[in-house]
Amino acid sequence: MVDSAFAAKAITCREAVQMGINMQKEKYLLTVVFKTIRFDFIPRSANSLAHILATEMLKRKEESYLIGGVPYYAESQARNESLREPD
Structure with missing residues (x-):
C-alpha cells in the first residue's frame, strides 16, 4: 500500500525507467547506462x-x-493531442 499520490507517482516513475532498461536489453542485448x-x-x-x-x-x-x-x-484523445499545436 502506498501512503500518498506522490509516493505512487515516484514508484511508477521508477518502474517505467526499469521497464525501459529491460526493453533495451532485450532489443539490443546491451546494458543501458543512464548518466542522468x-x-x-x-x-x-x-x-x-495519460x-x-x-x-x-x-x-x-x-x-x-x-x-x-x-x-x-483513448484513440480519440490521442488523435486530439497529436493535432494540438506544440507549446
Whole structure:
C-alpha cells in the first residue's frame, strides 16, 4: 500500500525507467547506462491522454504496454493531442 499520490507517482516513475532498461536489453542485448535522468511535472490538464489511460487501466484492472498505439478508449484523445499545436 502506498501512503500518498506522490509516493505512487515516484514508484511508477521508477518502474517505467526499469521497464525501459529491460526493453533495451532485450532489443539490443546491451546494458543501458543512464548518466542522468530527469522528471518534469506536467499538469493533468496538459496531459489528458495519460490521465485517461491511467484511470481506465485502474478501473479495468489491466496492464498494458503502449507500443504501437493506444487502447480503443483513448484513440480519440490521442488523435486530439497529436493535432494540438506544440507549446
